[in-house]
Amino acid sequence: MAPRFYLDLIDGDETVPDEGGLETSDLDAATAHAQDVLREIRMAGRLTGAHGPWEIVIRDARGRPLRRIAVS
Template identity: 50%
Template sequence: MPRYFFDTYDGDQFVPDSNGLELPDLAAAKREAQRALADIARDALPDDDQRTYFISVKNEAGQMVLRAGLTLFVETIVGTSAA
């Protein structure tokens, strides 16, 4: 089974994955990257109004095979009254 490595970047910090995960194929690696982005966003909400998180997936040869990103932002609408 191939091994995939998931390097993460949150705009401030790059965290390389030196262990990787054994997964059946690239489709499984894509699902894992999507789950990881959701976990990162939930656990590390930014102090500012916008943050983009990236995961770069590499194969065993060190080649990037997939890149996924997620942007979170908060926009305050001035002049809006609560109903």
Template identity: 40%
Template sequence: MAKRFYFDLTDGHTTFLDTEGVLAADINEAVIEALEALREIRSGSELDDLEGSWKLVIRDEKGSARKTFSVW
């Protein structure tokens, strides 16, 4: 049964919450989706004006952080 996972962006002070999320069979599949999202973020210019150390946080349906990846 698929579960919903959310990919938030944070620098520790500001957080952009993912309100849509993705459906994935498990955390491993969510990680694959997150890595694809990171690839898109890194190749685009969405974060060019933001300073600091940004991270992508995978949250589960309960709101618990499951994995964290550096954006840069």
């Protein structure tokens, strides 16, 4: 069974938690998926009105943060 990773979207003050998660082979694959998600959100113009810098925090099934990806 592949590990499950959760991609929480954070805008400085607010967190949009990933309730379902993503099963993928490893942290690098989860990171690539997170970068794709950010690209899609950015292209849709949905990263406006933020209270702070946007980022995705990738966490494991226990809730531990494993990697942060800042939106540039």
